[in-house]
């Protein structure tokens with residue numbers, strides 16, 4: 179663990195830009211809960227806000243960086259990991275946290291994600307998976323569950339879905355985990371471990387899009403969606419049920435992979451020192 | 459207690475999961491078998507992992523037909539937990555039975571009905587002294603503390619075996635030999651001592667209550683400080699998503715006619731913070747201030 183654990187009680191208002199509130203997210207959007215969990219984890223690790231950099235791309239998730247009262251960086255679609263890579267290499271003293279969405283990181287930014295995992299540079303990527311491109315009008319995303327309706331799949335989605343955590347694990351990320359927003363304290367702990375991990379950490383948060391996705395697919399409003407996501411965490415209990423909740427073939431939650439591959443920033447700096455004739 | 463002329467000797471051993479009820483009954487059954495008795499043992503331990511009730515009937519004699527003890531016919535009731543002792547007390551023979559119980563309390567989750575922070579659990583209120591007035595013979599002893607003083611809480615069941623040994627006619631050496639074969643090698647010495655302590659404690663007479671035994675169970679008040687909860691809702695930030703209303707375990711929030719969350723049952727709120735944590739719009743703030751107990 180890089181920083182001491184902070185004993186003071188967490189107050190979200192210390193970490194958000196109050197002049198930007200209320201935020202623009204729809205009623206019941208799980209992204210707000212994920213943001214709270216992230217800031218709570220930052221608070222528990224005792225990270226100084228001046229040493230925190232939040233980078234995000236485009237989409238509903240992309241707006242979250244603007245609400246964090248820290249160094250924040252709103253970048254182009256799919257590229258937050260690329261920007262963050264440069265930032266983390268240039269400023270190893272910063273805690274770089276990337277907030278991205280399923281479309282942002284798996285579709286348009288898919289290659290950046292794979293290579294960020296491969297390099298294992300010290301940063302944390304929180305991917306908010308709401309199974310839809312919400313901000314642009316509800317197009318199908320790589321994680322949209324089969325047979326669900328979106329504006330671009332009016333007859334139901336026929337494509338198979340991406341398992342982002344399996345992808346990140348296979349590509350070599352140092353820390354991989356997944357959690358639902360309903361388990362907010364578990365999510366906070368997972369994010370805390372992810373931020374403390376020295377290497378590339380990838381956390382998928384199963385979030386809910388009530389307005390654009392839930393409504394179209396008759397998944398209920400946000401409390402129902404959150405509860406069914408939580409129920410979906412227990413695949414052994416819900417597999418093969420007719421009344422399938424949020425996600426058929428529910429995915430495992432918690433920390434899914436952790437390894438101690440060399441951290442890229444350290445390797446890189448060692449090389450620089452070597453070329454400049456410093457160090458061994 | 460000698461074998462009754464007209465039937466087997468019945469020993470009922472009760473407790474909760476993890477205390478060693480089964481170990482106690484195995485020791486006893488083996489001991490009886492070594493002495494040439496016919497032994498039948500029957501147990502239920504399904505809920506053991508969750509701290510649920512465990513019981514074991516041990517019957518021995520020259521011939522034993524049924525493996526279970528009828529109500530009111532147990533010659534000895536050995537209870538490793540206080541509430542379990544009371545739960546099974548009707549199985550004890552009122553005229554001839556001996557009651558041996560640890561005064562330790564293990565409060566089951568279902569006894570925690572009042573959901574306020576720091577609320578007392580609904581655990582049986584009878585004190586060991588009250589119960590002992592109504593039994594013919596027996597011991598209410600703080601076996602767990604005795605075992606703890608010896609250095610291993612888990613030896614509490616052996617302390618009770620020591621007390622039980624006074625009620626059955628087997629030699630101390632026979633008991634110790636069987637116990638030695640059942641406990642892990644590392645804890646043999648502690649168990650030998652525990653047995654001796656239990657036996658000695660119960661030799662004082664047919665009835666003995668540990669006057670100081672208050673039960674070791676924790677009450678809610680020890681675990682959670684009582685707090686005063688203040689719930690503030692930033693109305694301008696609330697979007698009426700209903701999450702806090704549906705997720706509050708006490709159902710004490712509701713949406714008002716403007717579709718803004720409001721606290722309509724302030725007394726029911728326990729300050730659990732669920733609403734604060736799950737509000738995606740950061741509109742709820744809970745402040746729990748511990749209530750200071752007045753100095754005595």
Ligand code: SF4
Pocket residue numbers: 206691695696697698699700701702703718719736737738739740741742
């Ligand atoms: S969870 Fe928050 S935004 Fe939703 S109704 Fe409750 S207070 Fe309002």
Ligand code: SF4
Pocket residue numbers: 689705706707708709710711726727728729730731732733734744
């Ligand atoms: S703190 Fe919130 S969720 Fe908990 S009981 Fe009170 S109103 Fe309900």
